[in-house]
Amino acid sequence: MNSFFGKLRLSSLMTLAVCATVALTVALQLTLVSHFAVRQSSEEAELRLQQLSWQMRDSLNRVIEQAIGDAKLLTQLPQVRHAQNPEEARTVLESLQRTFPDYAWIGIADIDGAVTASTGRMLEGANVGKRPWFLAGIQGVHATDYHPAVLLEKILPKTPDPWRFVDVSGPILDRSGKPVGVLGMHLSWEWARRHARTLLTPALREYGAEILVIRDDGTVMLGPQSLVERKVNTTSLRLAQKGMTGSLREVWPDGRAYLTGYSQTGDMLDPSSLRWTVLVRQTEDRALESAVDLKQRMLGWSALLGMVLAVAAVLLARRLTRPMAVLREAIERVTAATDAGKEPPPIPQIDGFLEAQILSSTMRDLVRSETAHREALIALNERLEATVAERTAELQALLLRDVLTGLPNRRALLEALPETMSRARRVGRPSALLFLDMDGFKAVNDNHGHEEGDELLRQFGQRLVQGVRKTDMVARLAGDEFVVVLEMLTDAAHAEDTARKLLARMKEAFVLRTATVTVGASIGVALHGAEDAPDLDAWLARADHAMYAVKRTGKNGVALAASA
Numbered sequence: 102m103n104s105f106f107g108k109l110r111l112s113s114l115m116t117l118a119v120c121a122t123v124a125l126t127v128a129l130q131l132t133l134v135s136h137f138a139v140r141q142s143s144e145e146a147e148l149r150l151q152q153l154s155w156q157m158r159d160s161l162n163r164v165i166e167q168a169i170g171d172a173k174l175l176t177q178l179p180q181v182r183h184a185q186n187p188e189e190a191r192t193v194l195e196s197l198q199r200t201f202p203d204y205a206w207i208g209i210a211d212i213d214g215a216v217t218a219s220t221g222r223m224l225e226g227a228n229v230g231k232r233p234w235f236l237a238g239i240q241g242v243h244a245t246d247y248h249p250a251v252l253l254e255k256i257l258p259k260t261p262d263p264w265r266f267v268d269v270s271g272p273i274l275d276r277s278g279k280p281v282g283v284l285g286m287h288l289s290w291e292w293a294r295r296h297a298r299t300l301l302t303p304a305l306r307e308y309g310a311e312i313l314v315i316r317d318d319g320t321v322m323l324g325p326q327s328l329v330e331r332k333v334n335t336t337s338l339r340l341a342q343k344g345m346t347g348s349l350r351e352v353w354p355d356g357r358a359y360l361t362g363y364s365q366t367g368d369m370l371d372p373s374s375l376r377w378t379v380l381v382r383q384t385e386d387r388a389l390e391s392a393v394d395l396k397q398r399m400l401g402w403s404a405l406l407g408m409v410l411a412v413a414a415v416l417l418a419r420r421l422t423r424p425m426a427v428l429r430e431a432i433e434r435v436t437a438a439t440d441a442g443k444e445p446p447p448i449p450q451i452d453g454f455l456e457a458q459i460l461s462s463t464m465r466d467l468v469r470s471e472t473a474h475r476e477a478l479i480a481l482n483e484r485l486e487a488t489v490a491e492r493t494a495e496l497q498a499l500l501l502r503d504v505l506t507g508l509p510n511r512r513a514l515l516e517a518l519p520e521t522m523s524r525a526r527r528v529g530r531p532s533a534l535l536f537l538d539m540d541g542f543k544a545v546n547d548n549h550g551h552e553e554g555d556e557l558l559r560q561f562g563q564r565l566v567q568g569v570r571k572t573d574m575v576a577r578l579a580g581d582e583f584v585v586v587l588e589m590l591t592d593a594a595h596a597e598d599t600a601r602k603l604l605a606r607m608k609e610a611f612v613l614r615t616a617t618v619t620v621g622a623s624i625g626v627a628l629h630g631a632e633d634a635p636d637l638d639a640w641l642a643r644a645d646h647a648m649y650a651v652k653r654t655g656k657n658g659v660a661l662a663a664s665a
């Protein structure tokens with residue numbers, strides 16, 4: 102895990118973090134929307150459907166009770182009880198029909214079932230003695246369940262829906278309380294259809310709400326065309342038939358999920374009352390449409406917001422990391438310059454957010470103090486070397502020989518030279534001073550250390566000794582300066598020739614302890630003829646100047662000083 106994050110850039114990390122936060126927030130919001138909005142919509146829809154079912158139930162109950170009341174009232178009227186005059190009876194029946202046109206037919210039958218008076222004279226003279234309403238009505242006031250019209254279907258005017266009736270009938274009693282006839286009323290089912298239409302507002306119809314009125318045996322009396330007069334069996338129906346009211350979600354035989362409100366008409370305690378179930382259903386999709394729509398819109402907006410935030414995070418992350426990239430490059434340049442022994446470039450001042458500014462100025466101070474430290478160290482080192490060289494020179498001046506190379510030192514040389522000059526005069530042959538200064542010695546010291554430098558000085562001195570006659574003298578003056586004294590020469594060319602041979606030897610590689618190096622030498626040659634005045638300082642100065650002439654003109658060479 103650690104190595105995974107370790108490989109990611111800060112900008113990628115920030116983008117990831119923002120995307121994860123947005124995704125989490127969206128997921129949380131959607132969960133909350135699903136939980137609250139969808140649940141609330143579902144509860145509201147169920148409540149609405151339940152209330153509609155109650156309203157329909159109450160309407161049905163009210164109309165049936167009204168019809169029973171009307172039947173009771175009619176059977177009490179003298180025009181009906183003593184129906185000697187059918188005209189009078191018919192007038193009463195028709196006046197009631199006018200107040201409530203859904204009474205499709207009201208009639209009076211005598212005790213044998215012969216219709217004596219009726220609205221519109223329909224079925225007068227016909228015998229209805231076997232009709233269920235007649236048989237039930239003899240017993241007492243009674244409502245007979247929904248049924249198709251039998252005798253009246255052909256007589257009544259044609260309607261879009263077939264004639265269906267709910268009958269209410271009651272006995273007509275004489276003074277002694279004996280039934281002498283039956284009053285029957287056919288209540289057209291159209292009123293129930295109309296009530297359902299009134300309750301279902303256009304909005305509800307648009308959202309697919311449907312009202313179903315179902316007979317006790319499961320037959321649909323009112324509802325969608327595909328279900329009318331077919332049997333259904335749903336959980337809501339069974340619950341309503343047990344006397345419960347409420348609402349639930351259930352899958353109907355058409356395979357779709359519906360929210361269904363349910364209730365039942367009639368009176369549980371009165372077995373003769375009409376027990377119809379009223380179901381009001383709405384497809385779950387339509388009921389929750391607004392909540393689902395809200396959820397989808399939220400998802401869309403959240404996705405858009407997520408993308409905008411992710412882009413903003415990328416831009417912000419780049420802006421945040423840019424100063425760090427600039428600092429990193431500056432530090433790399435400082436490191437490269439320091440490794441190459443060069444002056445490190447300054448760290449730039451970063452203009453950006455506060456932390457980056459503080460970081461850059463801290464880095465600048467750090468590099469500045471590091472540079473100052475290094476310079477102080479170099480200066481100290483140089484001072485130390487100078488002091489050591491000074492002390493060594495002082496020491497060597499006190500001694501008979503150079504401590505490092507074992508060769509004669511400056512003092513020994515200066516003591517020996519007067520004798521050399523008098524020997525030249527005595528034997529009549531010239532002598533010469535070769536003033537040598539090594540080329541490239543400092544680099545050996547710097548690159549391989551002082552000890553290797555010492556070793557080179559020793560080997561350099563030995564090569565000089567091996568390159569001349571035993572009677573000649575090789576001395577080390579100081580640092581990388583050597584002097585060779587040649588005697589018994591033939592002429593200046595002899596001295597110069599020897600100097601060139603020595604130079605050739607010095608150019609060969611020196612194998613030190615840890616490295617093999619190549620150096621060179623600048624050689625100044627000054628001849629002292631047998632007849633020359635014995636001026637030691639002048640002789641040395643001529644050789645020295647000739648050596649410097651070589652140094653000036655490109656090093657690694659031999660120059661002959663003008664004769665004294």
Ligand SMILES: Nc1nc2c(ncn2[C@@H]2O[C@H](COP(=O)(O)OP(=O)(O)OP(=O)(O)O)[C@@H](O)[C@H]2O)c(=O)[nH]1
Nearest residue numbers: 486490538539540541542543544551554555580581
């Ligand atoms: N190892 C070692 N170094 C010494 C000794 N005495 C002097 N030096 C160093 O020798 C170096 C002599 O410097 P230069 O003569 O300028 O070196 P170079 O590279 O030969 O330069 P050129 O003479 O201009 O060609 C200095 O860095 C001295 O510190 C010594 O006894 N031992």
